[in-house]
Amino acid sequence: xxxxxxxxxxxxxxxxxxxxxxxxxxxxxxxxxxxxxxxxxxxxxxxxxxxxxxxxxxxxxxxxxxxxxxxxxxxxxxxxxxxxxxxxxxxxxxxxxxxxxxxxxxxxxxxxxxxxxxxxxxxxxxxxxxxxxxxxxxxxxxxxxxxxxxxxxxxxxxxxxxxxxxxxxxxxxxxxxxxxxxxxxxxxxxxxxxxxxxxxxxxxxxxxxxxxxxxxxxx
Amino acid sequence: xxxxxxxxxxxxxxxxxxxxxxxxxxxxxxxxxxxxxxxxxxxxxxxxxxxxxxxxxxxxxxxxxxxxxxxxxxxxxxxxxxxxxxxxxxxxxxxxxxxxxxxxxxxxxxxxxxxxxxxxxxxxxxxxxxxxxxxxxxxxxxxxxxxxxxxxxxxxxxxxxxxxxxxxxxxxxxxxxxxxxxxxxxxxxxxxxxxxxxxxxxxxxxxxxxxxxxxxxxx
Numbered sequence: 001x002x003x004x005x006x007x008x009x010x011x012x013x014x015x016x017x018x019x020x021x022x023x024x025x026x027x028x029x030x031x032x033x034x035x036x037x038x039x040x041x042x043x044x045x046x047x048x049x050x051x052x053x054x055x056x057x058x059x060x061x062x063x064x065x066x067x068x069x070x071x072x073x074x075x076x077x078x079x080x081x082x083x084x085x086x087x088x089x090x091x092x093x094x095x096x097x098x099x100x101x102x103x104x105x106x107x108x109x110x111x112x113x114x115x116x117x118x119x120x121x122x123x124x125x126x127x128x129x130x131x132x133x134x135x136x137x138x139x140x141x142x143x144x145x146x147x148x149x150x151x152x153x154x155x156x157x158x159x160x161x162x163x164x165x166x167x168x169x170x171x172x173x174x175x176x177x178x179x180x181x182x183x184x185x186x187x188x189x190x191x192x193x194x195x196x197x198x199x200x201x202x203x204x205x206x207x208x209x210x211x212x213x214x215x216x217x218x219x
Numbered sequence: 220x221x222x223x224x225x226x227x228x229x230x231x232x233x234x235x236x237x238x239x240x241x242x243x244x245x246x247x248x249x250x251x252x253x254x255x256x257x258x259x260x261x262x263x264x265x266x267x268x269x270x271x272x273x274x275x276x277x278x279x280x281x282x283x284x285x286x287x288x289x290x291x292x293x294x295x296x297x298x299x300x301x302x303x304x305x306x307x308x309x310x311x312x313x314x315x316x317x318x319x320x321x322x323x324x325x326x327x328x329x330x331x332x333x334x335x336x337x338x339x340x341x342x343x344x345x346x347x348x349x350x351x352x353x354x355x356x357x358x359x360x361x362x363x364x365x366x367x368x369x370x371x372x373x374x375x376x377x378x379x380x381x382x383x384x385x386x387x388x389x390x391x392x393x394x395x396x397x398x399x400x401x402x403x404x405x406x407x408x409x410x411x412x413x414x415x416x417x418x419x420x421x422x423x424x425x426x427x428x429x430x431x432x433x434x435x436x437x438x
Contacts, residue, residue, distance in 0.1 A: 036341050039257025118337035118395065122255050157418065162411050169392025170385050176337065177384070192381050199376065200419045 013084035013102055016109035016186070019073070023049045024059060028066045033112045037067055037119045068127040071120070074113035075134040078106045082138055092149030093203055097194050099142060100167070104193040107174040108186035114175035139168055146201055156202035167197055232303035232321055235328035235405070238292070242268045243278060247285045252331045256286055256338045287346040290339070293332035294353040297325045301357055311368030312422055316413050318361060319386070323412040326393040327405035333394035358387055365420055375421035386416055 021029070027048035031040040042053050042063050060066035085098035107114050120128060143164035149155030157163045171193065178189070240248070246267035250259040261275050261282050279285035304317035326333050339347060362383035368374030376382045390412065397408070 036255050036257045038255045122258065158414050159411060163415055166389050166415050170389040173388025173392055192378060195377050196382055196385050196419060199421050200415060202418050
């Protein structure tokens with residue numbers, strides 16, 4: 001099950017260092033994660049790091065601004081990783097594998113950021129717009145890969161865009177239950193979801209592909 | 220794509236009449252849906268239906284009690300439907316189809332109730348326990364069906380419990396985006412997700428199965 005992340009050389013999009021964040025933004029993430037958007041006050045946030053209310057307004061404009069900046073941090077990061085992951089591969093099957101792997105690794109390494117997503121609907125339409133665009137970008141990228149695979153006969157799906165949306169929902173839901181200190185490491189989780197996702201698109205020759213990936217990881 | 224729901228006789232677990240709810244609980248659902256658990260006050264809720272704060276305390280104990288009662292309404296309903304749906308079928312493939320169909324129909328017909336799910340983590344551990352048990356019950360039922368199908372060779376999956384969890388996450392995520400007045404009706408959505416889910420478990424002979432279902436619907 002393990003793919004030997006210690007031996008395989010990781011590309012930049014596969015490597016997750018701790019996310020760099022100001023203490024203020026980090027405090028905002030903790031507060032929003034614990035109490036939700038509406039349950040968090042600006043005073044709660046700044047009190048965690050001994051800062052003042054005007055300091056938050058100066059850096060983020062408002063509580064909503066801080067929330068939107070956190071969402072942007074998360075989706076901005078996953079967006080560049082996904083694009084890199086797709087560009088690093090050739091053909092729909094490998095692109096698909098790289099992209100699903102990246103999204104799942106993101107969910108496992110950035111669980112708290114990803115868990116903010118359902119709170120989105122409490123924000124103003126302006127704050128939502130940018131986030132929705134980012135998500136749509138990723139969904140379209142996955143849909144294009146699925147469509148490409150279906151067109152070339154390596155995948156078999158009825159409605160590529162629906163399958164892409166369902167797969168993203170499946171990955172997004174990881175943030176609901178994943179525990180970073182639990183029994184399942186990010187790499188093992190990603191392997192399981194790549195396997196499940198390849199089934200979902202009825203990928204041909206997937207046993208051969210999995211073996212090739214495992215061999216590559218052992219090198 | 221349509222399966223002619225007007226002509227096919229629907230079982231009780233397939234029929235979704237508007238959910239019966241007291242005006243107070245209905246107001247609580249509206250408020251929680253719009254503003255989240257922490258963003259809603261008891262005064263907000265009772266003000267929507269011209270009732271008093273003590274009235275909510277009398278019927279639901281607390282704001283959290285009202286929220287927990289709504290969750291129980293939703294998961295209690297989906298739990299009995301799923302059990303009926305599984306019991307009405309024979310063999311893992313048909314059971315699987317019935318259960319996925321039921322969960323998706325629930326998401327489409329009870330979108331607002333289902334959308335409360337991510338707020339769960341703001342509740343006390345006691346309120347969470349019962350809900351978590353209900354969810355686990357459904358997840359185990361799906362996992363058992365997937366395992367059964369894998370054991371008898373009609374499904375091919377690596378880790379049945381992980382596939383079951385992923386499928387439930389996929390279905391749950393429908394509540395994030397589904398619009399009851401949008402272009403996709405509950406029945407069409409359920410058909411699409413049954414199709415996707417059958418791929419996810421690599422169901423054998425699925426084309427034959429789909430045709431048989433369509434023929435049954437036309438009868």
